Amino acid sequence: MARSSSESATPKPRKQRFGWVRQLAQAYKLTAKNDSLIGLLLAAVFVVVLAVFVTIGLWVDHPIYFTVVGLPFAVLAALIVFGRRAQKAAYASAEGQPGAAAAVLQTLKRGWTVTPGVAVTRQQDIVHRATGRAGVVLVGEGAPARLGPLLAQERKKLGRVAPDVPVYDFQAGQEEGQLSLHELQRKVAKLPRTLSPGQVDEIEKRLAALGSLNLPIPKGPLPRNMRPPRSMR
Template identity: 50%
Template sequence: MARSKPSSGSTAASAPAVKLDKKGNPKVGRLKKLGTNARMIKQAYTLTAKNDPKLPWLLLITFVAVGAVVELIGILLSLPLVFIPIALLFAVLATLIVFGRRAQGSAYRQVEGQPGAAAWVLEGMRGDWRVTSGVAGTTQLDAVHRVLGRPGVILVAEGAPSRVRNLLAQEKKKVARIIGETPIYDILVGDEEGQVPLPKLSAHIMKLPRNLTAAEVNSLGRRMSALGGPRMPVPGGPLPGGRQMSISQRQVRRR
């Protein structure tokens, strides 16, 4: 007597369901996530220490000093054993904060003045920012980048002011025809008066007023798709060392 083969539907039904996160991507296990983060921090430390010889000593001093101060408080309260884990926790947190700031400073020093530096900063910002790099540019590698977010549309120009101001004005007219009354902000990256220094670019954009809701940003994004994507190549990974350096420093800045 012939046996019937199980249907493909029953096989699919018996397969374990893959858990998804809020963005619809497969969830990553906690241990795997911790391992990935640890490798990123190790990579960032190695790369930062090459350009910052004082880093190991600063981290050691921070760890010992903060841990000692917290443990001293425990001794004064006659709870030295209770305060040992608390001291270690505060010491680690303080060390990570110092490390993050030193890594960020090292990264900015390396990219400042290089083509594509502003795009690198924009693409590393935390939050829902839709960045389109190189929407306009010149053969001298001046560039205008477009950012869509809760404040509205932000146009960021990097390069020689005499060349990029005209590019910025032209791009502003193109965008205005699509988005109507939505606020448009234009930023020129640089150290002169009226410009925004590269290390302050991310903070400057984060402080802009929130004029749109999340739904309005999504709707505006669909309308802005008519403008197309990048029109010029932006140097990828302006940091010396290429992609590896760019990823590690960006991970540290997001923490």
């Protein structure tokens, strides 16, 4: 028993214990390529938050205590700002890449099932589908003139297998009337949840019959090494 307990208490290798530091450094490098002001912004956030605590400390005659208390809050504020800027920079770098919209849908919170490439044209216009408690979301990438009929065709298919399910359609891209990747993520995330988990499961079973084209889709415009580690979040 003593041997097994000692084995379980063996500390993790140094690389594993400090892996989040390397991830954070890689995320910063990738963000800095698209956001040259990220360093100054993070430093300003850290200094301002810490200065607020120091000022309070001077006011109540406990500057050292409030400085120590303010340090983790300053770090946390800088990390929050960094996470948001890193996400925006990642979306900006992925704009215009085929399959970027599907990758954005795959970054949504749990409860969504994403099916990339449910429809495509010869000109490489493509439609992706996401199913969740908000209903069914169709997202098209390509020329607006061709995506209109393509999305309408997919809505008809959905009407035959799931007639009572809310259906939303969006176009992602840089043309007039289309949404940027960041706007797309916010739009879908804010959709009202009107279905129960059981209803979602039933809808997914019905939609499975429609299938997909199994097109190669990138794993996301926001690489894993650009996301702050869970321990820091």
